[in-house]
Amino acid sequence: MLYNGYEMQRTLLASASNWANMSAQMLKNPANIFGYMAGGPIMASALEVFAHAAAPRGKPPFGLDKIEYEGELLSVAEEIVLQKPFGQLKKFSHAGNEGKPKLLIVAPMSGHFATLLRGTVERMIPEHEVYITDWRDARNVPLSEGSFDLDDYIDYLVEFLEHMGPGAHMLAVCQPSVPCFAAAAIMSADKHKCRPKTLTMMGGPIDTREAPTAVNTMATQRPHSWFEQNVVATVPIQYAGAGRKVYPGFLQLAGFMSMNLGGHLNSHWEMFKHLVDGDGDSADATKEFYDEYRAICDMTAEFYLQTVDLVFQTHALPRGEMKHRGREVDLSAIKDIALLAIEGERDDISGLGQTKAALMLTPNLPEKHKKYYMAEGVGHYGIFNGSKWREHIAPVVEEWILAHESAATRKCAKVARVDPKNSAAPHLEDLPEGSDFA
Numbered sequence: 001m002l003y004n005g006y007e008m009q010r011t012l013l014a015s016a017s018n019w020a021n022m023s024a025q026m027l028k029n030p031a032n033i034f035g036y037m038a039g040g041p042i043m044a045s046a047l048e049v050f051a052h053a054a055a056p057r058g059k060p061p062f063g064l065d066k067i068e069y070e071g072e073l074l075s076v077a078e079e080i081v082l083q084k085p086f087g088q089l090k091k092f093s094h095a096g097n098e099g100k101p102k103l104l105i106v107a108p109m110s111g112h113f114a115t116l117l118r119g120t121v122e123r124m125i126p127e128h129e130v131y132i133t134d135w136r137d138a139r140n141v142p143l144s145e146g147s148f149d150l151d152d153y154i155d156y157l158v159e160f161l162e163h164m165g166p167g168a169h170m171l172a173v174c175q176p177s178v179p180c181f182a183a184a185a186i187m188s189a190d191k192h193k194c195r196p197k198t199l200t201m202m203g204g205p206i207d208t209r210e211a212p213t214a215v216n217t218m219a220t221q222r223p224h225s226w227f228e229q230n231v232v233a234t235v236p237i238q239y240a241g242a243g244r245k246v247y248p249g250f251l252q253l254a255g256f257m258s259m260n261l262g263g264h265l266n267s268h269w270e271m272f273k274h275l276v277d278g279d280g281d282s283a284d285a286t287k288e289f290y291d292e293y294r295a296i297c298d299m300t301a302e303f304y305l306q307t308v309d310l311v312f313q314t315h316a317l318p319r320g321e322m323k324h325r326g327r328e329v330d331l332s333a334i335k336d337i338a339l340l341a342i343e344g345e346r347d348d349i350s351g352l353g354q355t356k357a358a359l360m361l362t363p364n365l366p367e368k369h370k371k372y373y374m375a376e377g378v379g380h381y382g383i384f385n386g387s388k389w390r391e392h393i394a395p396v397v398e399e400w401i402l403a404h405e406s407a408a409t410r411k412c413a414k415v416a417r418v419d420p421k422n423s424a425a426p427h428l429e430d431l432p433e434g435s436d437f438a
Contacts, residue, residue, distance in 0.1 A: 002233045002248075003233040003234060003235065003236050003248060059113050059115070059137070059295060059297070060113065060115045060295050061115070062078060062090075062092075062115055062118055062121065063118070064076050064078065064092060064118065064121065064122055064125065065077075065078070067122055067125060067126070069126040070126075074094045074095075074096070074125070074126065075094060075095070076092055076093070076094050076125060077092070077093050077094065078090060078091070078092055079091050079093075080134075081131070081163065082159070082160065082163045084156060084159070085136070085141055085145035085146070085148075086135065086136050086138070086141055086145070086148040086152070086156070086300070087133055087134060087135040087136050087156060088134045088136070089131055089132075089133065089134070089160045089163060089164075090114075090131065090132050090134045091129070091130070091131050092121060092125050092130040092131075092132070093129060093130075094125065094126075096126075097125070097126070097127070097128065097129050098129075100127055100128050100129050101127075101128050101129065101167075101169055101401050101402070101405055102128070102129045102131070102164050102165070102167060102168040102169065103124055103128040103129065103130050103131065103168070103169045103170075103171060103401065104131045104132070104133070104157075104160060104161060104164060104168055104169070104170045104171070104196070105117060105120060105121060105124070105130060105131065105132045105133070105171050105173070106132075106133050106157065106170060106171065106172045106173065106176040106179075106180055107132055107133050107134070107135060107173060107176070108173055108174045108175040108176055109135045109153070109175065109176070109299050109303065110174070110175045110252065110299070111247075111249040111252030111296050111297065111298075111299065112249075112295065112296065112297070113134075113135075113137075113295055113297055114132055114133060114134045114135060115295070116385075117132065117173060117384060117385070118385075119384070119385040119386065119389065119390070120171075120173065120384045120385065120389070123389065123390050123394045124171075124394065124397075124398075127398065128401075131160070131164060131168075133156070133157075133160065133176075135297070136297075137249075137297035137298055138235075138241060138244060138246045138297070138298040138299050138300045139235045139239045139240075139241045139244065139246060139297075139298045140239060140240045140241055141240065141241045141244065142240050142241060143241065143242075143243050143244055147300060147302050148300045148302065148303055149300070149302040149303045149306050150179060150303060150306045150307060150310065151324055151325050152303075153176075153179045153303065154179045154182055154183045154186065154324055157170075157176075157179060157180060157183040158183055158186070158187060158192075158194075161183075161187070161194045161195070161196060162194045164194070165194060166193050166194050167197060168194070168196055168197070169196055169197050169198045169199075169200075169401050169404075170184070170196040170198070170199045170200070171199075171200040171202070171397065172199065172200065172201045172202065172204055173202050173203070173204075173383075173384050174202065174203045174204055174205075174349065174350065174380070174384075175204070175205065175307070176204070177201040177202070177203075177204020177205065177206055177355060177358070178204065178205060178206060178307075178310075178311050178317055180199060180201065180204075181199065181201065181204075181206060181317065181331070181358055182317065182322060182324060182329045184196060184199050184334055184337050185329050185330055185331050185333050185334055186324055186327075186329060186333075188333040188334045188335060188336070188337060189330055189333035195337060196337055197337065197338065197401075197404050197405070198337065198338040198339070198340065198400060198401055198404050199337055199338070199339055199340070200339075200340040200341075200342065200397050200400065200401075201339070201340070201341050201342070201355050201358055202342040202343075202355070202383045202384055202393075203342070203343060203344060203347050203349065203350045203355060203380050203383045203384075204341075204350060204354070204355045204358075205311055205312070205350050205354050205355075206317065206318060206354055206355055206357045206358045206361070207315060207317075207318040207353075207354055207357035207358075207361075208311065208312050208315065208350075208351075208354055209315055209318070210351060210352070210353030210354045210356075210357055211351025211352050211353045211354060212351060213347075213348050213349060213350065213351045214348065215348075215349055216312055216351070219308055219312035219313060220312060220313055224305070224308065224309055224313065227304075227305060227308055228301075228305060231247055231251055231304075232245050232246070232247060232301045232304075232305070233245070233246060233247075233248050233251075234246075235298070241298075244300065244301075245300070245301035245302075246298040246299060246300055246301055246304075247298065247299050247300075247301055247304035247305075248296075248298050249296030249297045249298050249299075250296055252296065310322060317329065317331075317361075318357055318361055331361045331362055332362065332363055332364050333364070334362045334364065334365050335364045335365055335366075336365075336369070337365070337369070338369040338370075338371075338400065338403075338404045339358055339359060339362065339365065339369065339370050339371070340371045340372075340373070340396070340397065340400045341355045341356045341358050341359055341371070341372050341373070342355065342372075342373045342374075342375065342383060342393060342396070342397075343355050343356060343372075343373075343374050343375070343383075344374075344375050344378035344379050344380060344382060344383045345374060345375060345376050345377055345378055346377060346378060346379040347378070347379055347380045347383070348379065348380060349380040350380065352374070356372050359372060369404075371400060373393070373396050375388060375392060375393050378393075
């Protein structure tokens with residue numbers, strides 16, 4: 001009944017949002033004399049904030065058809081190059097990226113769409129042939145397509161790399177660091193010709209025993225059965241995936257927002273004040289962030305529960321106990337995939353040391369193929385989006401990729417420095433200090 005109750009509430013709020021938005025527009029109409037009265041702008045602004053907060057949201061577009069780079073406007077083509085039941089491989093290309101390093105950006109399957117990494121993708125497009133994992137909302141996948149768990153996730157990564165061909169690089173943002181690391185080990189053990197040249201892991205929970213955060217604590221203080229009984233719901237009949245067991249995106253969003261409810265309330269209060277003052281640009285910046293942040297999707301129950309068990313409760317990968325379809329994931333098999341671990345100093349999702357642990361778990365990888373970077377003053381969200389990502393973190397990733405490209409490729413490639421002031425697409429900047437995605 002949980003999912004049905006949510007759908008009923010969402011429908012009611014959608015109707016209220018439409019009425020609030022219509023009322024706000026009427027009050028803001030220059031022809032309406034009530035809009036000039038003392039309480040007119042305040043009432044209109046309050047209605048607009050409510051309308052935005054209550055509005056339902058679907059999957060946002062990437063919107064990266066045009067980007068500015070070195071004074072030129074690049075026309076970017078977005079295409080789906082491989083489709084699977086639970087996800088697809090998207091490619092972003094432009095006329096000048098032929099022969100540039102191939103980069104697979106692995107988006108998290110964690111309640112948000114891959115578009116959350118819009119800023120990550122945009123920053124890397126000019127000097128890379130960029131691909132991204134575009135995971136599907138589980139509620140839209142029919143039961144006939146079967147299940148999807150952590151083993152399937154790893155299989156998808158291998159297949160995506162095979163489609164891209166030899167010589168690709170892989171960048172994992174947060175949660176996928178674990179399956180990406182496992183896929184790299186499996187492909188290395190098999191001496192797979194399409195194993196990535198480099199693997200960059202950013203804010204990933206490789207070993208959550210290091211500097212445990214509130215997220216880690218929540219996952220360990222309750223037994224596995226609690227998650228099965230309390231956070232798994234059944235998709236209602238109106239969706240294509242009716243009957244599928246999922247961890248709903250609305251529960252994930254509620255959890256994240258409750259971690260820093262004060263910060264989110266303050267953001268909406270600031271948006272209200274901007275609207276009252278007529279500062280539409282500042283209000284729009286907050287709206288753009290929450291349009292993305294509140295666009296949610298479901299993940300399959302089997303994937304979620306397996307992740308909770310292996311990553312957060314039993315720490316299977318760092319303890320050498322993780323298996324993929326019954327086969328041991330041997331991290332010592334990684335001997336020639338260059339690893340870059342990136343962490344944010346203020347990350348309250350994946351604590352300091354959790355991603356760095358990957359560098360200690362690969363005893364047969366030469367030290368020259370290992371690098372660690374700690375981004376000062378950066379929280380979880382700022383690792384892959386915002387000005388600090390564009391100006392400080394992305395160059396480190398690019399330099400690492402180029403350092404491990406072939407000599408011929410390095411001669412014709414250079415590190416990209418996108419001017420953040422000239423970007424055609426809106427950027428999602430950092431939330432207030434102390435927030436879960438700050």
